[in-house]
Amino acid sequence: MNHMEDVVKFLNSYLDVEYAGATAVYSDSDEVVNEHRDESMKFWHAVPGVILSPSFGRPMGMPQEQFAKLGANSDLARRALFLVAEYADQNWGTLYAGYIGGDRNISAQSYGGLLYVTEIKRKLKIIASYKEDFDQPSPPIHWRHSQGVEIVTLENPSAVRPIEEPTGRVAHLQDWEALLTAATDR
Structure with a gap:
């Protein structure tokens, strides 16, 4: 593992x-x-x-x-990795969620996606991608399935690894902080 x-x-x-x-x-x-x-x-x-x-x-x-x-007008940015959360999932066992930034300079310090990772044949693999669901009020941030498998509702994370705070939107920082608290409250 x-x-x-x-x-x-x-x-x-x-x-x-x-x-x-x-x-x-x-x-x-x-x-x-x-x-x-x-x-x-x-x-x-x-x-x-x-x-x-x-x-x-x-x-x-x-x-x-x-x-x-x-x-010339793309304004690309390398996505930031803000936080990785570890979950126990009924279908996948240990599942990791990577909260990533946007891919443009204007969105780089805000959540731009959520990637789910698990171990497949002893190698880490991304199995799903989610985007923020802007139709739902936040925080917490609500996510909409984008591609890959659909992940069932997860409980609080068993562990988190903060990398850097999202500073682009207050709701994203509040969500990031709530994930840190959720893992320590277990």
């Missing part, structure tokens, strides 16, 4: 690969973008019948001038 620090390293490695791929979308050939997509997919585990895809891409065959022009 992996420990929390292994999950932090795994998610940070994934976020590095994701950022390199997102950057390549605006600067590199179709072949290079596809290489980054393939590298990104090594971090994911697709359950049969469930579609997963990287968070970056572009239509293939786009002229370089066109994607370079789009890139």
Whole structure:
């Protein structure tokens, strides 16, 4: 079984690969973008019948001038990893939730997603991605399934590993602090 620090390293490695791929979308050939997509997919585990895809891409065959022009206004940022929470899940056993920032400078210090990670065949894999559900009042932050498996309702985390505070939105910081408290109250 992996420990929390292994999950932090795994998610940070994934976020590095994701950022390199997102950057390549605006600067590199179709072949290079596809290489980054393939590298990104090594971090994911697709359950049969469930579609997963990287968070970056572009239509293939786009002229370089066109994607370079789009890139001039992209304002990309490497996503921050704010916190990792460990849960006991009835279907997956130990499940980790990685709270990540947005992928643009304007959203980098706010929650931009939630990735669920578990061990599959002795390797950590991302099995689900969630986005904030803006139709629900916060805090707490409510999440909407984006891709991968759907996670059933989880109890309070058994452990958390704070990395950095989200500072973009007050509700996100309050949610982050509540997760820290929930784990210590167990």
